[in-house]
Amino acid sequence: MQPASFDMPAFFAARPLLLAPMAGVNDPAFRLICKRMGAALTFSEMISAAGMRHKNPKTEELLLHLDGEAPFAVQLFGSDPCLLAEQAARLEDRLGDALALIDINMACPVRKVAGKGEGAALMRDPARAARILGAVVTATARPVTVKIRRGFYCGEETCVEFARMAEAQGAAAVTVHGRFAQQLYQGHSERAAVGRVAAAVSVPVIASGDVHSVADVADYFENQGAAAVMAARGAQGNPWLFSHWAGGASAGQPTHAERTAVAWEHARLLAQADPHRLVGLRRHVAWYFRGMPHAAALRRRVQECVSIDDYRDLMDAVASWN
């Protein structure tokens, strides 16, 4: 089935909650489950433009998706404006209407990425960041968005100037994660940084950071001028966050049977999309049952799962644990 093409103004009008890009977490099955639960848009894991150019099989795997997810967002990272522009154009050709938008990662703080001048390191090099955004915007007809941090160094907030630069280069939206890159994923995320950026630019601002509940999502919309919100760690094991937001927060916690059904559906869809990743499903399964009775026993048992049959046996056993 052909996906409907992505309509940006209609999208932001609906106070959307999105699944944030998460490397090593956002497999195609998890993304589809979040979408079915009400995520307005899902993001790929971050994808290396250099890996795409070299047709690295691991990179190609990150572009797999299942019917029902599209249109979805793809996030690219790199530091070479020409390479990023070339790969953005390739993505558009390859995915067609399945591609909602292209997001450029200027937020990733890990040494493997920022140490090479990519990801959050671009916040220390706004001139290069501007060349990247300008080149990618010119290379594709799809909306180009950028994800940034509050700043790079702790205490030095640069997101407002940086977002103004991104807007001037044609970015269609800016996502702000309210931690400094040096904080990595620790400490609190400064919600007001999202508000300061939203007050300074005319493009929509997407909020990221410490989104665990419907109240967190509402706060970004109501008090910080966010046009959309992204759930990241708060969605791990909890795709119900999307249905709770979409349904007005009245729903209660998922039952044991619902957790078991979603964990099994995740395994089944992943086996269909990308069976090589079934080992990586272990932590998702542990997350689905986090804090529940038997969670520790389940964490031990899931470490032995390798194949879809192993997950089926485990889920059959878990169904009777309640």
Ligand SMILES: Cc1cc2nc3c(=O)[nH]c(=O)nc-3n(C[C@H](O)[C@H](O)[C@H](O)COP(=O)(O)O)c2cc1C
């Ligand atoms: C395991 C993990 C992987 C992540 N991978 C990416 C990524 O590929 N691209 C990106 O822009 N952000 C990535 N992030 C950052 C999240 O998208 C989000 O901005 C951050 O976790 C803050 O939100 P939270 O406090 O609600 O988790 C990742 C975060 C985690 C925990």
